Amino acid sequence: AQSVTQLDSQVPVFEEAPVELRCNYSSSVSVYLFWYVQYPNQGLQLLLKYLSGSTLVKGINGFEAEFNKSQTSFHLRKPSVHISDTAEYFCAVTRMDSSYKLIFGSGTRLLVRP
Amino acid sequence: DVKVTQSSRYLVKRTGEKVFLECVQDMDHENMFWYRQDPGLGLRLIYFSYDVKMKEKGDIPEGYSVSREKKERFSLILESASTNQTSMYLCASSLRGRTYNEQFFGPGTRLTVL
16 A cells, blocks of 8 residues: 655745645655645646656646655755745555546645745 | 536524435536545545446445535435434545546535534
8 A cells, every 4th residue: 555644744934935745655666756735725737747758747836756766755845935825735646557536645735925 | 717606504403304415517428426524533435326227335434424416516414314424524526437536525514413
């Protein structure tokens, strides 16, 4: 079975500072990896995904993530955050052979302060 | 533009009532999903449908049923609502295929059972 761990439930950061949201996963088979964002009172939106190829993945709104197979991690980074980045961020995985079923982490609330 | 709509943003029901949550997608997607979102638990899959009248249980199907009579519509049914079903419910849809297909999410229905 697959599982996803997001150790930080909340990350406060000042505007224009860099941020890293951590995600570790566990799986005995190959997986695809995702980050989703949920703005207040909205559904989830895909930020970025790793399917294959380069381990550094760029997404929307200036976010990027790096797949590290040896550490089973997929941390999300942004070099300079804006107030508008305040949202909840979810890491998710799916098996390559059963790619419809997403397994989500518990979420990290990013709080950007002026 | 891709669109998944849910019939209500907020819903308040009483214990024991039968509750219907409706989801409609306009993208001609084969797959549709119902998730439950709770603080600290992320999103958990309740039911999945890969075609009209076809369904599969997700990770937490107890207390729920679903109906898919038309391709664009997927209903979640709480036969007898209980207070522990107070939660945010998210619907999603995707294309069906052997490789990964992005899931598109609706805005969610926040259900309170009193």
